[in-house]
Each structure stands twice: as C-alpha cells, then as structure tokens.
Amino acid sequence: MSSDDLPDQGKIRPAPESFLDSDLIESISRHGVDHRRRGLLQSAFGAAVAAMSGAVVASDQDILTLPEWSRTLGKPVAANPYGQPSIYEQNIIRRQSPGLTQTDQASVAFTPLQNMFGMITPSGLHFERHHQGWVDIDPRRHRLMINGLVEKPIVFTMEELMRMPSVSRLHFLECGANTALEWGNSAVPTVQYTHGMLSGSEWTGVPLSLLLERAGYDKGAKYLLAEGADGSSMTRTINMENALDDAIVAYGQNGEMLRPEQGYPLRLVVPGVQGVSWVKWLRRLEVGDMPYATKDEASHYVDLMPDGQQRQYTAIQEAKSVITAPSGGQKLQNRGYYNITGLAWSGRGTVTKVEVSVDGGRNWREARLDGPVLPKMLTRFHADWVWQGETALLQSRVHDSTGYIQPQRADLVAVRGTRSIYHNNAIQTWRVKSDGEVDNVQLG
Amino acid sequence: MCNWARWLLAFGLMVQMPSAFAVDYPAELWQLGREATSEEVAAWDIDVRPDFAGLPPGSGSVEEGEILWLDKCSVCHGDFGDSNEVFSPIVLGNVTDEDISSGRVAALTDPAVVRTTLMKVATLSTLWDYINRAMPWNAPKSLQVDEVYALVAYLLQLGYIVDYDFVLSDANIAEIQDLMPNRNGMTTEHGLWSVGGAPDVVGSACTENCEVDVTVTSYLPDYAMNAHGNLKDQVRDYGPFPGIQTAPVEDIAAPQHKNDNAAPEAALAANGCSGCHGLDRALVGPAFTAIKERYQGQDAAAYLADKIRNGGSGVWGSMAMPPMSQLDGETLEELVSWLLENN
Numbered sequence: 001m002s003s004d005d006l007p008d009q010g011k012i013r014p015a016p017e018s019f020l021d022s023d024l025i026e027s028i029s030r031h032g033v034d035h036r037r038r039g040l041l042q043s044a045f046g047a048a049v050a051a052m053s054g055a056v057v058a059s060d061q062d063i064l065t066l067p068e069w070s071r072t073l074g075k076p077v078a079a080n081p082y083g084q085p086s087i088y089e090q091n092i093i094r095r096q097s098p099g100l101t102q103t104d105q106a107s108v109a110f111t112p113l114q115n116m117f118g119m120i121t122p123s124g125l126h127f128e129r130h131h132q133g134w135v136d137i138d139p140r141r142h143r144l145m146i147n148g149l150v151e152k153p154i155v156f157t158m159e160e161l162m163r164m165p166s167v168s169r170l171h172f173l174e175c176g177a178n179t180a181l182e183w184g185n186s187a188v189p190t191v192q193y194t195h196g197m198l199s200g201s202e203w204t205g206v207p208l209s210l211l212l213e214r215a216g217y218d219k220g221a222k223y224l225l226a227e228g229a230d231g232s233s234m235t236r237t238i239n240m241e242n243a244l245d246d247a248i249v250a251y252g253q254n255g256e257m258l259r260p261e262q263g264y265p266l267r268l269v270v271p272g273v274q275g276v277s278w279v280k281w282l283r284r285l286e287v288g289d290m291p292y293a294t295k296d297e298a299s300h301y302v303d304l305m306p307d308g309q310q311r312q313y314t315a316i317q318e319a320k321s322v323i324t325a326p327s328g329g330q331k332l333q334n335r336g337y338y339n340i341t342g343l344a345w346s347g348r349g350t351v352t353k354v355e356v357s358v359d360g361g362r363n364w365r366e367a368r369l370d371g372p373v374l375p376k377m378l379t380r381f382h383a384d385w386v387w388q389g390e391t392a393l394l395q396s397r398v399h400d401s402t403g404y405i406q407p408q409r410a411d412l413v414a415v416r417g418t419r420s421i422y423h424n425n426a427i428q429t430w431r432v433k434s435d436g437e438v439d440n441v442q443l444g
Numbered sequence: 445m446c447n448w449a450r451w452l453l454a455f456g457l458m459v460q461m462p463s464a465f466a467v468d469y470p471a472e473l474w475q476l477g478r479e480a481t482s483e484e485v486a487a488w489d490i491d492v493r494p495d496f497a498g499l500p501p502g503s504g505s506v507e508e509g510e511i512l513w514l515d516k517c518s519v520c521h522g523d524f525g526d527s528n529e530v531f532s533p534i535v536l537g538n539v540t541d542e543d544i545s546s547g548r549v550a551a552l553t554d555p556a557v558v559r560t561t562l563m564k565v566a567t568l569s570t571l572w573d574y575i576n577r578a579m580p581w582n583a584p585k586s587l588q589v590d591e592v593y594a595l596v597a598y599l600l601q602l603g604y605i606v607d608y609d610f611v612l613s614d615a616n617i618a619e620i621q622d623l624m625p626n627r628n629g630m631t632t633e634h635g636l637w638s639v640g641g642a643p644d645v646v647g648s649a650c651t652e653n654c655e656v657d658v659t660v661t662s663y664l665p666d667y668a669m670n671a672h673g674n675l676k677d678q679v680r681d682y683g684p685f686p687g688i689q690t691a692p693v694e695d696i697a698a699p700q701h702k703n704d705n706a707a708p709e710a711a712l713a714a715n716g717c718s719g720c721h722g723l724d725r726a727l728v729g730p731a732f733t734a735i736k737e738r739y740q741g742q743d744a745a746a747y748l749a750d751k752i753r754n755g756g757s758g759v760w761g762s763m764a765m766p767p768m769s770q771l772d773g774e775t776l777e778e779l780v781s782w783l784l785e786n787n
C-alpha cells in the first residue's frame with residue numbers, strides 16, 4: 001500500500017522547506033493541488049532534494065513569511081460559547097466500524113486512541129455503545145429509586161442526589177467487547193477499532209454505598225440490579241462487593257454533567273468492571289439475593305468457551321495495555337528517535353509496570369509511567385525507540401498490583417478459544433514495515 | 445448509634461474506606477430522598493428473575509403469539525425469528541431433542557453454526573423480562589402482559605420446545621424452564637465475577653531471549669486496509685505518525701462537485717432514519733423510493749414535514765414512526781425536498 005507521498009505541509013519527509021517558488025505557491029493556494037500542479041510540486045521537490053545534498057540548509061518559509069494569523073485581529077471571546085477543537089483536528093472523531101452492526105442504534109462508535117494524550121478522554125470523544133439508541137433526559141423529571149431488600153424503598157430527585165456528599169474519582173471504562181474483533185485474526189486496521197471502546201474520565205457523584213445505607217439495605221444481600229430509564233431499560237446484575245467498594249452513582253464527567261450519550265443525567269460507575277454494567281440513564285437499583293440473568297448477561301456478554309460452556313457474569317476487566325502510537329494505519333516519516341506511547345490499565349488494581357518490546361516479545365524493556373498512577377484508571381506509558389528502517393514488531397505488556405501479567409494472544413486463545421467475544425486482553429502487536437507503514441498483525 | 449459507628453459496621457475495614465466515607469455525617473443527610481409509594485414501586489419494578497419472582501399473572505397461546513409476531517416483530521426478526529437483517533437470529537432450527545433433554549446445546553461447540561438466542565439462553569425469565577421491557581425495539585413497553593406470554597410461547601414453538609397448541613402462563617412457566625435447551629450451559633466457575641477471582645491465563649514475566657513464535661500469522665491484506673475508509677483521514681495529519689493513504693489517490697485528487705442528487709446521508713444517519721428506512725428497501729418503515737413514488741407531484745411537503753416531526757402510523761401499516769422532534773427546520777426541509785424530488 002504505497003502511497004503517493006505528496007509532500008504537503010507539516011506531513012512530509014524531512015523536506016528542504018523552501019523548494020517551491022512563489023508562483024507555484026500562489027497558484028496552489030488559489031486553485032488547490034490538481035494533477036498539473038502536483039506534477040510541478042513533485043519536480044520542484046526532486047530538484048530541492050538534489051540541491052540538499054550540497055548540505056546547505058535553506059531557510060524556512062513558514063518563518064520568513066509572516067502568516068496571516070500574525071497579522072490580523074483574532075476572534076472575540078465566546079465566539080464558540082461551548083468551545084470546539086481547532087479546525088485542523090477534524091480527523092480526530094468517534095467512528096463506527098462499517099458492517100460491524102446491522103443498525104445505528106444498537107451499535108458502537110470508537111474513540112480515536114491513536115491521537116490522544118495523557119489519561120483523560122475528552123467527553124466528546126468518549127466511545128458510544130448503545131443498545132436502543134440514546135436519549136436526552138429532562139433532569140427535572142428524572143428519579144432514582146432503590147427498592148428490593150431494603151428497610152424502605154426510597155426515591156431521590158436529581159436535586160437531592162446533587163445535594164449529597166459527592167466524590168470525584170478517575171476511572172477507566174472499557175466495554176467487555178473491546179478488542180472482540182481480534183479473537184480470530186487481525187480484522188481491523190487501527191487502534192481506534194481494536195481498542196477504542198476504552199476511556200478514562202473523572203466521574204463525580206454519590207458513593208453507591210451511601211445511597212444503599214440511606215435505603216437501609218439488607219446486609220446479607222449479595223446482588224444489586226441496576227436499571228436504565230431509556231427504551232432498552234438496560235439491566236445488569238452488580239456484585240454487592242463492587243457496589244460497596246468503590247461504585248458511584250454519577251452525574252458528573254470531567255467537570256461537567258454527563259453527556260447524554262453517557263447517560264445524562266445519571267449513570268452507574270462500577271470501577272474495574274466492564275462498561276455494560278455502568279448502566280446509563282440510571283433510574284432504579286434493586287437489592288436482591290440472586291443474580292437476575294438479564295438479557296445482557298444471559299444471551300449477550302457471556303463468554304463462550306471451546307467446550308460449549310458459556311461463562312456467565314464475566315464482569316471484571318483484567319489488566320491490559322496497548323501502544324497507541326505508533327499504531328496501525330500510521331506511518332513513520334523518518335528514521336531516528338521516536339517516543340512510543342500507550343495506555344495500560346487493570347480492573348483489579350493499579351498498574352505496577354509496563355514493558356515494551358520491539359521484536360515481537362523476545363526482549364522487553366521497562367517503559368516510563370506518567371503519573372499519577374491510580375487504581376482502576378488508565379496509565380500513560382512511554383518508551384524511547386530509535387528506528388533504523390528495520391521491520392519491527394511492537395508490543396506492550398502490563399503488570400498489576402495483584403501480580404497479574406498481561407498474556408500473549410496465543411496463550412489466551414489456547415485456553416479460551418477464539419469465540420468468546422468478550423474480555424480479550426491479549427498483548428497487541430503492531431508491525432512497522434521498512435517503509436514506515438504500521439499495520440495490525442498477530443503472531444505465532 | 446452514631447453515624448460514624450454505623451459506617452464502621454457497614455464497611456468493616458476502615459483502611460479500605462475511601463476518605464469521603466469516614467466522615468461523621470450530620471443526621472439530616474439521612475432525610476434526603478423519601479419513601480417510595482407502593483404504586484411507584486409497582487410502576488417501575490418490572491424485572492422478572494430466574495425464579496420468576498416479579499412475573500405478573502397471565503397467559504398467551506402460540507397461536508396468538510404468531511399473529512402478534514407477524515404484526516409487531518417479524519419486520520426486524522423475520523417471520524420465523526431467523527432474520528439477520530436487524531439483529532442476530534433468535535431461532536434457527538438447530539436445537540435438537542437431545543439438547544432439550546440434556547440441557548446443553550451441542551452445536552455451541554461448532555464454529556460453523558450461527559449462535560442464536562435460543563441456543564444460548566439458559567433462563568426463560570430472560571426472554572419474558574426482555575421482551576416486556578424492550579421490545580418492539582421501536583416501541584418498547586407497549587406490549588400487554590398476555591401479549592408477552594403469547595410472544596414467548598411463539599418463540600418456544602419456533603424452537604420446537606413446545607407444540608403449536610401450547611398456552612404459556614404463570615402457572616406452567618417453571619415447567620418449561622426445565623425444557624430450556626441450554627439450561628445447563630452456563631458456568632460461573634471463572635475469575636471474572638468476584639473482585640479477588642483467580643485469573644485463568646497469566647502472561648510470562650520473561651524479559652530476555654524469551655521463547656515466543658514471532659511468525660506473523662495474520663495481517664490485513666491490502667484490499668482490506670481501506671475497508672474502514674481512507675486511514676489518512678482518520679489520523680492527525682501532521683506530527684510524527686500521519687495516516688497511511690489507503691484510498692486510491694485519484695479519488696482524492698478529483699474535483700469534488702457537490703452532487704445535488706446525493707442522499708443527505710449524514711442527516712439520515714445522524715437522525716436514525718436509515719435504521720428504519722432503506723433507500724429502495726422497506727425495513728421497519730417504507731423504502732425512501734416508495735415514499736417518493738407515493739407523494740411525488742403532490743403538494744405533500746408540509747404533510748411529510750409534519751409526519752416526520754410528530755411521527756404516527758397507519759399510512760403504511762400498523763408500525764409507528766416515532767416523532768423525530770430533534771430535527772431543526774433546515775434539516776427537515778432538506779430531507780423533505782430530497783425525499784420528494786431527488787431520491
């Protein structure tokens with residue numbers, strides 16, 4: 001898949017910058033690049049490269065020519081009352097995987113991990129997974145009910161919930177089906193599609209344990225049913241252990257109210273547990289003494305094993321990591337230094353170590369972890385790499401605070417087969433080819 | 445008991461308590477929220493458990509179920525629950541008598557067999573509960589209790605679990621549970637449920653000269669690289685790692701004439717229209733070309749705009765179109781004129 005490496009601004013091989021004469025620049029900026037101008041561009045570039053071998057570094061036109069933004073009055077405040085990313089960032093959006101689902105309402109749109117930094121997912125880029133479309137609920141008409149094995153069933157308004165003691169915590173959210181497409185073979189080209197049902201956010205709300213205490217829950221109860229207020233009225237059984245530990249009934253996400261696609265005005269946050277349990281548009285919690293076997297834990301979100309048994313109530317997201325850049329679909333432009341970067345997380349605790357391999361897992365070196373390293377939250381890692389144009393197989397591997405180490409795909413498949421759909425936390429391999437193109441591959 | 449002591453009791457280990465919980469809250473906190481009335485609880489507490497707790501009394505026959513199914517469900521799931529158009533099949537004829545007697549669907553080990561709902565589900569309550577809360581997909585919670593019984597009965601008959609003259613009711617549903625073909629097919633023997641569960645696969649800690657097979661066994665062939673669109677446009681287009689050009693360059697370089705006849709695809713997709721209307725294929729609603737045929741040449745713009753905004757049924761069948769009240773005036777106008785003239 002060799003591309004026509006048109007050397008245009010900012011995405012070029014190390015180019016002698018001022019290889020264009022002013023007439024051609026004029027003509028391109030007026031008419032754009034068409035076939036004729038592209039030809040001229042290429043020959044100008046070639047000539048410039050030839051001139052370069054003389055090792056005279058020409059001056060940069062982007063420095064010499066004062067750009068228009070340095071010569072104008074800028075836009076007023078609140079021109080965008082709700083701020084928007086730069087117009088140059090239009091490639092960085094959520095995307096569906098064509099043909100993955102039959103409808104757009106029972107579907108998923110993936111987060112563009114390949115271009116993100118740090119550990120927080122901007123709320124507008126948070127992946128979407130709905131089963132019956134998303135709704136925008138009037139918070140004044142929204143209620144939360146707690147019933148079942150409680151002293152008294154209780155209802156709360158949003159006003160009451162938002163008056164209560166609140167906590168803000170950083171946690172990752174990963175769909176149980178993240179990386180599901182990769183069980184059998186390399187199926188999708190970029191990390192957006194292989195791992196993009198993943199996010200890290202600050203969630204604000206009331207500790208679930210406090211609300212259960214308020215309702216006088218039965219201390220012997222082992223299960224909780226969480227139910228949404230949307231058309232699907234999504235239901236999931238929550239382990240009481242998780243509920244009392246660190247679960248939150250959240251209304252806030254990254255400093256603002258939840259986005260409607262994330263369950264505005266109320267969703268459950270169950271740290272370390274797969275996304276489907278973080279019931280959105282939360283309207284009811286029922287305390288109970290047996291699991292509920294709801295559709296999304298009895299027919300879907302069950303993990304089929306090679307012997308035909310289905311693992312039910314697979315909730316916890318085991319430790320996993322992935323290199324986000326360079327990653328599939330990207331292209332290295334030069335030899336030399338690169339900062340390999342990625343994300344690591346564990347649903348059972350804290351990331352303690354991440355290792356990176358550039359030779360398909362034969363040799364590993366420890367990566368640098370960006371702080372703060374928090375329990376059940378994304379951790380950003382970095383590793384230095386000097387690329388000399390060789391074919392490389394990039395992998396990352398995480399260790400967590402329970403001593404768990406992320407497995408190679410072959411080891412995971414040996415036990416679980418390739419048809420379990422959910423909970424694929426295998427080590428991901430990206431191949432860097434000698435022309436710099438990166439693709440998604442599987443080994444051995 | 446003071447609140448602080450209550451908290452200690454409730455949570456046991458102080459050390460594990462997130463800091464916010466260690467606070468001695470004023471008693472007034474426990475007055476926020478009010479007791480729900482029994483009517484309120486009844487209105488919302490609709491779940492049905494595997495032991496059928498929560499199941500309202502009622503009954504419905506396979507025969508009634510078939511009529512309801514053809515009226516309200518078959519557009520999406522197919523006449524026999526076998527359609528793959530909108531969602532994976534609910535029933536295909538691949539559950540055997542042996543499965544029903546053993547409670548394990550043998551075909552689940554066969555990768556060539558499509559997994560249907562009836563092959564997977566172990567609990568009959570699941571079907572009742574889900575149909576009652578979420579189906580039909582475009583009009584959830586519109587079914588009567590007896591209708592849900594009838595529809596579940598019909599699905600059971602499609603799976604040859606009951607006969608055509610069967611009537612399902614709260615009185616006999618537990619007996620039918622004992623016939624569910626995959627009732628013994630679920631396990632909770634795994635490490636992913638309880639917080640301290642033991643993992644089934646753990647990676648190696650080896651860091652040098654590790655024995656791994658580094659043969660590339662799978663990768664995307666060239667033709668598949670563009671299956672998700674041009675990757676160059678999906679990655680930040682400057683910086684160290686711009687995207688690979690996966691679409692033929694000619695497509696990109698060609699001047700982009702705005703095609704006035706093009707479907708306003710973005711608006712159709714963003715508003716969910718394409719989920720229910722195919723361009724020339726009826727899904728839940730009529731095909732867009734059929735709509736054009738019906739109204740072309742008539743002064744129908746205002747009528748259609750109103751129908752789209754407010755929804756309704758009866759013109760094409762009993763299936764309702766939900767109100768699309770989120771549409772702004774301009775998009776609505778654009779859609780209507782496209783519907784009438786250009787599509």
